[in-house]
Amino acid sequence: xxxxxxxxTNLTQGGKTKAGIGESTLRPDGTLKVTGEFAYSSDMWHExxxxxxxxxxxxxxxEIKSIDISEAVAMPGVYAVLTYDDLPSEVKxxxxxxxxxxxxxxxxxxxxxxxxxxxxxxxxxxARRAAAKIKIDYxxxxxxxxxxxxxxxxxxxxxxxxxxxxxxHVPHPNIVHRQPIIRGDADAAARRADxxxxxxxxxxxxxxxxxxxxxxxxxxxxxxxxxxxxxxxxLHSDLKQIAPVLxxxxxxxxxxxxxxxxxxxxxxxISMQIHACLLALRTGKPxxxxxxxxxxxxxxxxxHPAKLYYxxxxxxxxxxxxxxxxxxxxxxxYASASPAVVGNASSLSVGPYVIDDVDIEAIALxxxxxxxxxxxxxxxxxxxxAYEAQMDKLADKLGLDRVEFxxxxxxxxxxxxxxxxxxxxxxxxxxxxxxxxxxxxPPERQWESSEGADVRQLPGGLSNTTHGEGVVRGIxxxxxxxxxxxSEGFDDYSTAKxxxxxxxxxxxxxxxxxxxxxxxxGVTVHAQIARTELGVQQVTIHxxxxxVGSAGSTSASRxxxxxxxxxxxxxxxxxxxVLEIGRRKFGSYHPAWATAELLLEDxxxxxxxxxxxxxxxxxxxxEAVELELEWRHRPTEAFDLHTGQGNGHVQYSFxxxxxxxxxxxxxxxxxxxxxxxxxxxxxxxxxxxxxxQIQGGTTQxxxxxxxxxxxxxxxxxxxxxxxxxxxxxxxILDTPxxxxxxLELADEHAPYGLRGxxxxxTLSSTPAVxxxxxxxxxxxLNKTPVRPEHLTGTQ
Amino acid sequence: MRVTxxxxxxxxxADDVWEGESLLYVLRERMGLPGSKNACEQGECGSCTVxxxxxxxxxxxxxxxxxxxxxxxxxxxxxxxxxxxAEHGGCASGACGSSGxxxxxAKQWQAKPGESTELSPIQQAFIDAGAVQxxxxxxxxxxxxDELLERNxxxxxxxxxxxxxxNLCRCTxxxxxxxxxxxxxxxxxxxxxxxGA
Numbered sequence: 001x002x003x004x005x006x007x008x009t010n011l012t013q014g015g016k017t018k019a020g021i022g023e024s025t026l027r028p029d030g031t032l033k034v035t036g037e038f039a040y041s042s043d044m045w046h047e048x049x050x051x052x053x054x055x056x057x058x059x060x061x062x063e064i065k066s067i068d069i070s071e072a073v074a075m076p077g078v079y080a081v082l083t084y085d086d087l088p089s090e091v092k093x094x095x096x097x098x099x100x101x102x103x104x105x106x107x108x109x110x111x112x113x114x115x116x117x118x119x120x121x122x123x124x125x126x127a128r129r130a131a132a133k134i135k136i137d138y139x140x141x142x143x144x145x146x147x148x149x150x151x152x153x154x155x156x157x158x159x160x161x162x163x164x165x166x167x168x169h170v171p172h173p174n175i176v177h178r179q180p181i182i183r184g185d186a187d188a189a190a191r192r193a194d195x196x197x198x199x200x201x202x203x204x205x206x207x208x209x210x211x212x213x214x215x216x217x218x219x220x221x222x223x224x225x226x227x228x229x230x231x232x233x234x235l236h237s238d239l240k241q242i243a244p245v246l247x248x249x250x251x252x253x254x255x256x257x258x259x260x261x262x263x264x265x266x267x268x269x270i271s272m273q274i275h276a277c278l279l280a281l282r283t284g285k286p287x288x289x290x291x292x293x294x295x296x297x298x299x300x301x302x303x304h305p306a307k308l309y310y311x312x313x314x315x316x317x318x319x320x321x322x323x324x325x326x327x328x329x330x331x332x333x334y335a336s337a338s339p340a341v342v343g344n345a346s347s348l349s350v351g352p353y354v355i356d357d358v359d360i361e362a363i364a365l366x367x368x369x370x371x372x373x374x375x376x377x378x379x380x381x382x383x384x385x386a387y388e389a390q391m392d393k394l395a396d397k398l399g400l401d402r403v404e405f406x407x408x409x410x411x412x413x414x415x416x417x418x419x420x421x422x423x424x425x426x427x428x429x430x431x432x433x434x435x436x437x438x439x440x441x442p443p444e445r446q447w448e449s450s451e452g453a454d455v456r457q458l459p460g461g462l463s464n465t466t467h468g469e470g471v472v473r474g475i476x477x478x479x480x481x482x483x484x485x486x487s488e489g490f491d492d493y494s495t496a497k498x499x500x501x502x503x504x505x506x507x508x509x510x511x512x513x514x515x516x517x518x519x520x521x522g523v524t525v526h527a528q529i530a531r532t533e534l535g536v537q538q539v540t541i542h543x544x545x546x547x548v549g550s551a552g553s554t555s556a557s558r559x560x561x562x563x564x565x566x567x568x569x570x571x572x573x574x575x576x577x578v579l580e581i582g583r584r585k586f587g588s589y590h591p592a593w594a595t596a597e598l599l600l601e602d603x604x605x606x607x608x609x610x611x612x613x614x615x616x617x618x619x620x621x622x623e624a625v626e627l628e629l630e631w632r633h634r635p636t637e638a639f640d641l642h643t644g645q646g647n648g649h650v651q652y653s654f655x656x657x658x659x660x661x662x663x664x665x666x667x668x669x670x671x672x673x674x675x676x677x678x679x680x681x682x683x684x685x686x687x688x689x690x691x692x693q694i695q696g697g698t699t700q701x702x703x704x705x706x707x708x709x710x711x712x713x714x715x716x717x718x719x720x721x722x723x724x725x726x727x728x729x730x731x732i733l734d735t736p737x738x739x740x741x742x743l744e745l746a747d748e749h750a751p752y753g754l755r756g757x758x759x760x761x762t763l764s765s766t767p768a769v770x771x772x773x774x775x776x777x778x779x780x781l782n783k784t785p786v787r788p789e790h791l792t793g794t795q
Numbered sequence: 796m797r798v799t800x801x802x803x804x805x806x807x808x809a810d811d812v813w814e815g816e817s818l819l820y821v822l823r824e825r826m827g828l829p830g831s832k833n834a835c836e837q838g839e840c841g842s843c844t845v846x847x848x849x850x851x852x853x854x855x856x857x858x859x860x861x862x863x864x865x866x867x868x869x870x871x872x873x874x875x876x877x878x879x880x881a882e883h884g885g886c887a888s889g890a891c892g893s894s895g896x897x898x899x900x901a902k903q904w905q906a907k908p909g910e911s912t913e914l915s916p917i918q919q920a921f922i923d924a925g926a927v928q929x930x931x932x933x934x935x936x937x938x939x940x941d942e943l944l945e946r947n948x949x950x951x952x953x954x955x956x957x958x959x960x961x962n963l964c965r966c967t968x969x970x971x972x973x974x975x976x977x978x979x980x981x982x983x984x985x986x987x988x989x990x991g992a
Contacts, residue, residue, distance in 0.1 A: 030922035033930030036830015036870035043829035261931030519929025695968035724839035
């Protein structure tokens, strides 16, 4: 696009890099990222561009009586002010599964921070000031803030006239979706139990807190369409939601992925995409929107806060008899991914354990709280926090070792899930616990040095609040289970276009997918796969865009599996074409062309016995081979709406944690000393990236254990801490050493035997830290995050 | 207003700067240097860290007018800055006692994007150690880590954690960032300038 600067570029890696899968190949975008040259979505620039600004509601639930834009429009430098009345299409809502989210509020706002109006101006500060001059007359409505207010007999409906496909099976219109799972007879099994443990748990609202705020640039095109450069997790899902509200066919909305500054689920939903396009099409000028951190807290969905009610039973010899649970997820004002989160929370609510008799129910509420949806761990995180607390309580009540009790009940390959689905690949739950327990412990009183106490190693740190007095150590264990890939019958495919040709006398592969590289290293892995399958050194990764078929979402730990699988599949097909050309040209010179299994390696066609038949360069000459193919993993099924039965998941992923904490019991300050992890990854395609994912996921779990929570005022449903000053994420001082033990037990159903890895470490990290704090303090602690006042009894 | 200051060794001028504009805004939007990142705009995340007369600062908290006549180094100039430091006995800026880079010398500076980019030791170490994932925190961390190694060439882990505690990273869990700083320290300034991957 002429005039746009800092657009995404090809990433080419070659020369000294030969590494295929299994090697710790370095990132092809690494140099760009360390020199500041990498083009993130907030770096897009176009001569003559305008800046867009969103005006958001200052109240959570209200009728809009009037909107007065006259002063804003009159400001010098303002090019456009848009409200609901300016929307160009009959379609005015969007949404991932249920199109219940207004592009701009119509007559009503349902949560604090809902977009109401848009401004485009020639300077971002002008746009902000103009937005502030828009006058909105709100008449506040009663608030729905929790389960009790949502299902009360006289409850106001968050959405009237629902016609989505869940309304037929939910007990109340303020419930988005309900998924029960009934297997065996939990009541009968409970009578066999020698001990029964009941618990009520609360999980706080966590923010993805990706560092690169929502941003992008929309450039109006001569054909009446628009070119959109944006940071997202799934280009084609965005496209399906954007085009209808612009009143444009999909081919006139051309999307290119810009540099993405982290995602973690927070970019699955639309944020500024439609707004920037609307302003660009209205003004005829390129429009850039960049949220600041304050707006980012309102600009994306969060992790569902949850209430979890659990009952487990066990026999004296330590075998689990049954489990009953109810999981209530607060979905906030719009559906987002809530239905799928419900499916995960219910189907994974038992955890990685064998329990034949279960009675499970998960629901997501519509409330006037901030909308919640996808975040790393997706419904499995909240459940893991609760069932792991239950496991400790059961072990204690039985007088058994907490790890041995888990191992005694651990699932393994062949176990039947509560959904009736057999686990048909390795499930080394007991082994992961054994490994994480076997790691050496950090030394006692690790803060002591030859010069006295190093306060930096103590709770309170440089605040110098203790030199070890009142500090107690605790150790906790947890293990979790996460599904990989989109579940419940979703057509979860990906697409890869692979081209092979000779450039400057060297065979070169180009891989083009729509996969969103959000930091996970998919681009590294794609190049490794191409090298392995095509025997080339030089691989070019084309920027992700909508000119190639969908790659599906960069979420659910699925991209290495699914788009990695698509790249492998396309490479294999390209290889066959290359070999066909080779047979045609050289087949008569050597019988092995017809009889042997042939591979491409080191730029040559070789037999499986290693005999060289030809150079790829001589086979291809001026010919290029290019194929774009879709690839699918094995299909899944929906869960039965009454019994929850069904082969709903593609693959499972397991991790176990051991947390070591030191707690200043007088001040309630916690220092996590070490978080050891053991995880089965099937096959580590890039060991360095695998360990990085495990450590990063672990740290997000640590955050929600001891510091991270979006505080929503229950009286106003307003967000009280939308900033990095008040919403704390772990710094390098809060984060401990994270030793990682990687186990590789191949899943024969998956490409290269790999297992999706990104989310599992986020699950068990939180309950392990909580268990360690309980171990140190003797407190019950049924809520996360744990705050100092919970430890000192001052609240 | 007009603001004139030195950026990565070259004198730069920005016209029509609003009084409320930050150094970060002027770098990113007026000087074409978007390497410094805006992630919180309130000095909490460190993504916008630059050297101001040698001192690491959050450029989002520095008013553009405060920089008049002063010397700024951003991630875009880090490789060159480290190279000059290595060539001039460990000091490239006023922070360690000299008068800093001469304007004449600094005017030689050119950005060198692309495959053959010469990197500073800390930049190369971040790539080699796997310290870069999404990379949004990376520019600020590099500037802060480079400043740490300038004043302490063999930092302990506690020193590294303390020096980088103003820089948030959401992807890595910091372990690989620690690895990268340890690696750069172990390689030392003399083993400089790797080639980009």
